[in-house]
């Protein structure tokens with residue numbers, strides 16, 4: 375997912391790809407125009423806005439990056455998921471990965487976004503028109519993340535309210551994935567339609 379987001383963002387932003395392994399980061403960056411690859415710490419130091427796209431089990435990685443990400447907007451795309459009886463289920467009893475990330479990065483401005491959009495929509499070319507739900511405790515953080523989202527053609531950021539709304543947004547991910555599987559639709563994404571049209 376990180377690579378797919380990086381490819382889309384690189385059209386209008388300078389992108390730094392982070393990895394546990396510097397060589398893997400450089401390899402990933404070679405596939406993205408104008409991107410550079412660094413280890414997680416180097417990428418966190420360079421970034422103006424960071425996007426976290428690691429498995430939920432790897433969230434703890436963030437604690438070593440707290441001072442490098444101090445004061446910066448950090449976007450969580452992380453979903454805690456588990457497979458049960460052939461269907462995906464949300465993996466936490468309470469809270470959300472984004473709120474846990476905020477706890478690990480107390481000096482950062484954590485938001486959640488991109489959670490339930492499959493990387494397949496970002497693989498190549500311009501994505502189809504879709505809404506990206508963004509939750510964050512401050513409208514200022516939302517505006518920064520919204521600018522990043524808008525830098526990708528056809529993506530519309532929608533403010534979902536405070537970071538605690540990540541509990542709802544992350545739980546949409548298994549729903550969206552299960553809907554696609556149960557109804558054999560192929561990958562699905564979200565687009566909300568206004569009765570009054572665009573304002």
Ligand SMILES: NC(=O)c1ccc[n+]([C@@H]2O[C@H](COP(=O)([O-])OP(=O)(O)OC[C@H]3O[C@@H](n4cnc5c(N)ncnc54)[C@H](OP(=O)(O)O)[C@@H]3O)[C@@H](O)[C@H]2O)c1
Pocket residue numbers: 375376392393394395398399426427428429430431432435451452453454488489490491492493494
């Ligand atoms: N795939 C999607 O379509 C999609 C869509 C929306 C959201 N997401 C969310 O994005 C996150 C990543 O999903 P993904 O499909 O991209 O998963 P992935 O390919 O398994 O993992 C992404 C990267 O995380 C790093 N990583 C893995 N284990 C780690 C660890 N223990 N410590 C630190 N870094 C580790 C790895 O980078 P290095 O090996 O280079 O360090 C890996 O390339 C998940 O939380 C997922 O729910 C995924």
